[in-house]
Amino acid sequence: MSDKFSFELKAVSGGAGRAARLGAVTTPRGVIRTPAFMPVGTAATVKAMFPEDVRAAGSDVLLCNTYHLMLRPGAERIASFGGLHQFMNWDGPILTDSGGFQVMSLSKLAKLSEKGVTFQSHIDGSAHELTPERSIEVQCLLGSDIQMQFDECTSYPCAHEAAQASMELSLRWAVRSKEAFEQYGGKGQALFGIVQGSVYPDLRARSIEGLVEMGFDGYSIGGLAVGEGQDVMFETLEKTAPFLPKDRPRYLMGVGTPLDILGAVERGVDMFDCVMPTRSGRHGQAFTWDGKVNLRNAAHGEDTRPLDANSSCPAARDYSRAYLHHLIKAGEYLAPMLLTQANVHFYQDFMAAIRAAIAEDRFAAFASDFRARYRG
């Protein structure tokens, strides 16, 4: 399906299961080192960051949101500009979601049917329809390198019957998404299927069976990080990840904290995305190897230490906590700019440390050390 898309599994490490994977996803726009964290660039920008700083932080790939971009500035318009990469000045790989999750969580009057979803834009109230076919068409107009099938994401908790019906709908939409991708998809672009089934192992197994039968370039794990808590998420991952094809990348959607990511890598996940580092940065919170720091706290007003004197990130290294606190109090743009940069950099340093630990087959020790030091 994808001439220039491939995944190479390079090493495994970890405790009993040795499930942590080091790999590389090759796309026409470059290699994604896995385990990988994808900063979120919802509206064709990682909020408060220049694209060159997203790259300099160590990011190989971005996630952009189909729902937001189809509404503003519009998929056809972005296509007329030469695609999303050129539009947002990012020449690395881009992954797009299908839009389904945001339609249900952000739009107004969303109505679900076998065909797809009709809804009103949260921006201007205009009427839209998103179907598997249109979702893939939009993602191809955007020109993203890794695309998601159109799916339905269950909320938590969700009864078995409802979860089953939803998972089966997602499977039928997977068929239609794949057909649309064969029509619209470009050379080297990849399509991922999305495993659903809420917290039920039998449904997850059935979802995987259906998707693998169709054959996708990679497999996303959806329907987690929706309120079930870390323990349940990890349990569900344990009943899901081992049954996914070993030779394809695995992407856990919308996850998470550093400890979420660590536990998911431990259970065999390769790719992650989350708004946490960027959103927290805009709210005055910084991630460090010692845990989260709330710089709004008055105690930081006198603290001349940087966030991390040993960081290679200028934002974490060259400014005191007192200065960051001052910028937040004064409502200055530089506060979210510095904190977002520091947080994305931290996340990428964290992923790099995970990759190094797997490469050197000391992942279990790394995970244990990190948990002992980091205050979540």
Add this chain to the structure above:
Amino acid sequence: MSDKFSFELKAVSGGAGRAARLGAVTTPRGVIRTPAFMPVGTAATVKAMFPEDVRAAGSDVLLCNTYHLMLRPGAERIASFGGLHQFMNWDGPILTDSGGFQVMSLSKLAKLSEKGVTFQSHIDGSAHELTPERSIEVQCLLGSDIQMQFDECTSYPCAHEAAQASMELSLRWAVRSKEAFEQYGGKGQALFGIVQGSVYPDLRARSIEGLVEMGFDGYSIGGLAVGEGQDVMFETLEKTAPFLPKDRPRYLMGVGTPLDILGAVERGVDMFDCVMPTRSGRHGQAFTWDGKVNLRNAAHGEDTRPLDANSSCPAARDYSRAYLHHLIKAGEYLAPMLLTQANVHFYQDFMAAIRAAIAEDRFAAFASDFRARYRG
């Protein structure tokens, strides 16, 4: 007074008067190439810019506001952090104003007396006093390289009698500022006197006479750009600048548009500061060699041209106007970030072009070409 502060006049150019000056102000923290534009870093940050990008744009020196910094985070606190340069991660020269102008325009319940001004903070209502002695003490606590005497700035219009009384008060405050600077001022720090006298040539002459008699490292021209309009400003400059010492830098406070700056350089001014490039950037307006561009305008939604394909500024060169328009509509941080950077870069490129034109003694032709092309 200042061992390491000096001004060298390198060349003159222009029409009949040949009043445009090329020079260099040497400070302990580096050389300021004049004519110079100082971006405004009110609260110890040039809004929406990383300090390294302020430098990369071609800025030799910043202006910071004494009033804001004495209120938050406080001058003594900044001193305890090692001074303003270290606090804000800017190792180049910093010029501070005296705080007087902002006290009168921003604070609450400001009361003026011979001694100084009492007022309430616009942030938390706390009571403060600013006198010539305290203004200089604060500026020395901040550690700025170029400091301003405490003065009163007249509004426009202002009757001759009131302008005279105010100018004479500023002269008496100049004496006290200079005495305080001799007490608090550090090695290589410079103190500028401020010429007042509204639009009245006799008062400007008297102000200059008084200040020059005291002897300052440089001379600021205050009380302009307060509503009198460009013609009156230029007329007043013609009655002021020629009478200032040729061997000292001249700083026109709070000016201005590119055409304001061009006309003031033409009349012998060396230094400028203004919030215009930064504030305009936050409001969706960009400066280019062809004039101002309002990127909020819907017409830019389809415009794939960058602001300036020939710019060395990434923000002006690497993003389409359509993308900038999109970012503004979406309320994204990247809009002010890119536009502020592009605008400060444009201002500094403009100053560099002015300096090159004076150096090559073709300033009159440069000014004429610029006016023919630029739509203000």
